[in-house]
Amino acid sequence: GQQLNQSPQSMFIQEGEDVSMNCTSSSIFNTWLWYKQDPGEGPVLLIALYKAGELTSNGRLTAQFGITRKDSFLNISASIPSDVGIYFCAGQINYQLIWGAGTKLIIKP
Amino acid sequence: DTAVSQTPKYLVTQMGNDKSIKCEQNLGHDTMYWYKQDSKKFLKIMFSYNNKELIINETVPNRFSPKSPDKAHLNLHINSLELGDSAVYFCASRRRDTQYFGPGTRLTVL
Numbered sequence: 001g002q003q004l005n006q007s008p009q010s011m012f013i014q015e016g017e018d019v020s021m022n023c024t025s026s027s028i029f030n031t032w033l034w035y036k037q038d039p040g041e042g043p044v045l046l047i048a049l050y051k052a053g054e055l056t057s058n059g060r061l062t063a064q065f066g067i068t069r070k071d072s073f074l075n076i077s078a079s080i081p082s083d084v085g086i087y088f089c090a091g092q093i094n095y096q097l098i099w100g101a102g103t104k105l106i107i108k109p
Numbered sequence: 110d111t112a113v114s115q116t117p118k119y120l121v122t123q124m125g126n127d128k129s130i131k132c133e134q135n136l137g138h139d140t141m142y143w144y145k146q147d148s149k150k151f152l153k154i155m156f157s158y159n160n161k162e163l164i165i166n167e168t169v170p171n172r173f174s175p176k177s178p179d180k181a182h183l184n185l186h187i188n189s190l191e192l193g194d195s196a197v198y199f200c201a202s203r204r205r206d207t208q209y210f211g212p213g214t215r216l217t218v219l
Contacts, residue, residue, distance in 0.1 A: 003151070031206040042113075042199050042210030043152070050206070086150055092206045095140065096165060099152045 006089050006100025013079055014108050021087060021103040022073040029091030029098075032065050032072040037086045037102075046087075047074070081107055112136050113211040115200050121217045122190055129186045130214045132200030140164075140203040141183040143175060145196045146213070152199070158183050190218045 006023045013019055023032075031050055035043035047058050049065035049072060056063055063074045072091075076083055084107050089100040113134045122128055134141060142165075143155040157165035161177040172188045183200060195218045200211040 033207065035210075037150075040213070042201075042213050045207055045209070048207055088152065095157070095203065096154060097208060102150050104150075 004089055004091060004098055004100040006103055008103055009101065010104040010106065012106050012108055015079060015081060017079055019076040019079055019083070019105060020073060021089075022071060023089035023091075023100045024071040025091055025098070026070065027091070027093065027098070028069040029093055030069070031092035032063075033090045033092065033097065034061075034063050034072070034074045035088045035090065037088065039085070043088055076105075079105075079107060083107065113200055113202055113209050115198075115211040115214050117214060118212065119215050119217075121219065123219055124190055124192060126190050127186070127188045128190060128216070129184055130198055130200075130216075131182070131184045132211055133182050134200075134202040134209070134211075135181065136202055136204065136209065137181075138202035138204050138209075139180055141177070141180075142201040142203070142208065143183065143185050144199040144201065144210075146199060147196050156183075156185075187216075190216075192218050194218050 004023045004025045034046045037043045047063040052069045053067045054065045060077045086102040090097040116131045140159045142157045145153050155169045156175045158177045174186045177183045197213045199213045201208040
């Protein structure tokens with residue numbers, strides 16, 4: 001099935017570092033969503049973006065909806081241990097979500 | 110109160126058995142989904158129901174049959190389980206453009 005291009009696949013970072021991940025697509029989406037999945041849990045919505053160019057923050061997280069509506073990025077500032085997990089981007093089309101493959105965030109001790 | 114709940118959390122069974130996973134949402138949403146997440150963590154949509162009617166049915170073996178007795182419930186029944194059915198299954202419900210996920214059911218077929 002259709003899938004967004006999400007990168008990087010995984011990241012090893014030090015606590016306190018900033019993190020950046022992004023998603024691109026050949027299709028235009030009306031909505032971009034960023035989810036986080038902790039081990040043994042379902043994905044939880046972090047940020048929803050509804051307009052091209054929109055920049056939205058949620059605490060230490062900031063996400064932007066690309067102006068072409070084909071891409072989005074998520075930044076995490078000053079990472080902390082509880083930020084570990086898998087981050088997914090998703091674009092909405094016809095009430096379906098098209099998902100990225102996820103970015104696994106690992107914080108080095 | 111849990112918004113989207115699934116039971117059971119874990120399900121271990123033998124090949125060839127029939128099993129069901131239940132999902133309930135108390136959010137008042139009209140649309141619900143079933144996803145399969147494989148070992149590489151890729152989320153693949155299986156089915157979507159809107160007000161008890163099937164609206165999305167991706168390429169899924171017909172051994173999988175969703176049932177929606179009312180708009181708050183979407184259950185998944187699987188016949189003749191195969192090894193490749195082992196995965197985590199997530200239920201979700203939708204409001205506007207946002208989907209809310211249950212905690213998942215880890216199915217292991219031996």
